[in-house]
Amino acid sequence: MADKALFEITEDHLETGLRGVPVGYCTTSKVDPELGLHYIGRPIAELAEKDPEEVIFLLLDKRFPDEEELRRFKKELLANAGVEKAVFDSLKALPRDGHPMKWFLHAINALGMVEGADDYSKDALRLIAKVTTVTAAIFRIREGWGEPIEPDPELGYIENFVHMLGVPGLDEEGTKKLTHLMRVFDVLHFDHGGGNLSAFTGKAVASGLADMYESIVGAMCSLAGPRHGKANQECLKFVEECVEKVGGEVSEEAVEKMVRERLANKELIFGFGHAVLRVEDPRATVFCALGDEICADDQNFKMVQTLRSVVPGILKENPKISSPYPNVDLGSGTLLHACGLDNPDYYTVLFGMSRLVGIAIQILYERNLARGGKGLPIIRPKYLFNETGSAAQ
Numbered sequence: 125m126a127d128k129a130l131f132e133i134t135e136d137h138l139e140t141g142l143r144g145v146p147v148g149y150c151t152t153s154k155v156d157p158e159l160g161l162h163y164i165g166r167p168i169a170e171l172a173e174k175d176p177e178e179v180i181f182l183l184l185d186k187r188f189p190d191e192e193e194l195r196r197f198k199k200e201l202l203a204n205a206g207v208e209k210a211v212f213d214s215l216k217a218l219p220r221d222g223h224p225m226k227w228f229l230h231a232i233n234a235l236g237m238v239e240g241a242d243d244y245s246k247d248a249l250r251l252i253a254k255v256t257t258v259t260a261a262i263f264r265i266r267e268g269w270g271e272p273i274e275p276d277p278e279l280g281y282i283e284n285f286v287h288m289l290g291v292p293g294l295d296e297e298g299t300k301k302l303t304h305l306m307r308v309f310d311v312l313h314f315d316h317g318g319g320n321l322s323a324f325t326g327k328a329v330a331s332g333l334a335d336m337y338e339s340i341v342g343a344m345c346s347l348a349g350p351r352h353g354k355a356n357q358e359c360l361k362f363v364e365e366c367v368e369k370v371g372g373e374v375s376e377e378a379v380e381k382m383v384r385e386r387l388a389n390k391e392l393i394f395g396f397g398h399a400v401l402r403v404e405d406p407r408a409t410v411f412c413a414l415g416d417e418i419c420a421d422d423q424n425f426k427m428v429q430t431l432r433s434v435v436p437g438i439l440k441e442n443p444k445i446s447s448p449y450p451n452v453d454l455g456s457g458t459l460l461h462a463c464g465l466d467n468p469d470y471y472t473v474l475f476g477m478s479r480l481v482g483i484a485i486q487i488l489y490e491r492n493l494a495r496g497g498k499g500l501p502i503i504r505p506k507y508l509f510n511e512t513g514s515a516a517q
């Protein structure tokens with residue numbers, strides 16, 4: 125059978141970050157430029173309010189669990205949620221002023237040393253089960269909130285995460301709000317196709333047969349950059365700056381003036397644009413609808429909604445901008461802040477806690493199932509020799 129030509133590579137594709145170049149299959153999710161993210165063919169907006177465990181099962185098994193399967197899956201996650209004291213002790217020795225994402229990298233690496241089974245399938249499940257426990261411990265130890273809190277066997281995956289966080293001063297109503305937000309946040313961030321930088325990196329590291337923990341550390345290093353996961357932290361800072369600039373009254377006119385001034389000063393506008401999407405990111409739409417429900421009066425949230433209606437029109441005036449629409453980061457940090465997680469330095473960690481679910485499942489496919497179970501070969505693309513380096517100018 126003749127190979128079907130999917131794509132013709134020309135010199136114009138070199139040094140463009142492999143943009144649009146097909147390299148394999150993704151069996152968990154798809155990002156359509158016009159329709160946005162789908163998990164196993166289901167639009168993300170339809171999944172946003174589901175049990176996170178149900179959606180993890182969907183990504184793993186490509187179908188929803190029945191009631192009994194879901195009950196057993198929740199039990200299995202809980203049974204694996206405990207974390208050895210050695211991991212917590214190693215966290216306690218870290219410099220407090222190290223960025224939380226560096227703590228997260230350390231925590232996954234330490235988990236791998238203590239809990240790793242050198243089996244992609246077992247390790248994926250363990251890592252997914254333990255990541256909430258270890259993330260909560262990072263907050264508690266680094267912020268000085270106290271000792272890590274044990275998972276409660278009566279609680280679900282994210283309910284337990286919020287319980288283990290034990291945010292000081294959060295009352296019952298606040299806990300309810302934060303739990304609702306974190307359930308949605310987790311589901312929205314699980315996966316985003318096969319080619320986003322962290323998923324691609326994780327699979328590339330695993331292609332050398334590094335174990336699941338090492339591969340996820342690699343993936344999370346990619347997520348740590350401001351062009352990828354750290355954009356949610358940067359975006360809240362941007363929204364706060366906008367609120368400060370515009371003052372109490374958040375009118376479209378005032379925001380438009382401020383945005384135009386920023387652009388004229390060559391300052392960045394965060395929360396807009398995407399490598400693949402050519403419409404408003406459906407995850408941004410979900411976050412904004414949730415914000416209307418849980419923090420409509422929050423100043424930052426009012427700014428987010430105003431930016432959302434003003435900025436695309438302004439960016440569209442520049443024909444070079446192909447993606448002027450809100451992305452997932454526009455509202456996520458603002459909602460976390462409004463629900464009691466007010467330090468933006470942790471937002472990329474929360475993104476990573478969720479995203480490693482999809483990446484681990486993608487690695488499982490590439491290692492254990494692809495090519496009739498043989499797995500994919502080591503990643504080894506070709507670079508053209510260029511002695512002068514002039515192409516890099």
Ligand code: MLT
Pocket residue numbers: 315316317319320321398399400452
């Ligand atoms: C996202 O969630 O939007 C990403 O991981 C970025 C991407 O898809 O390239």
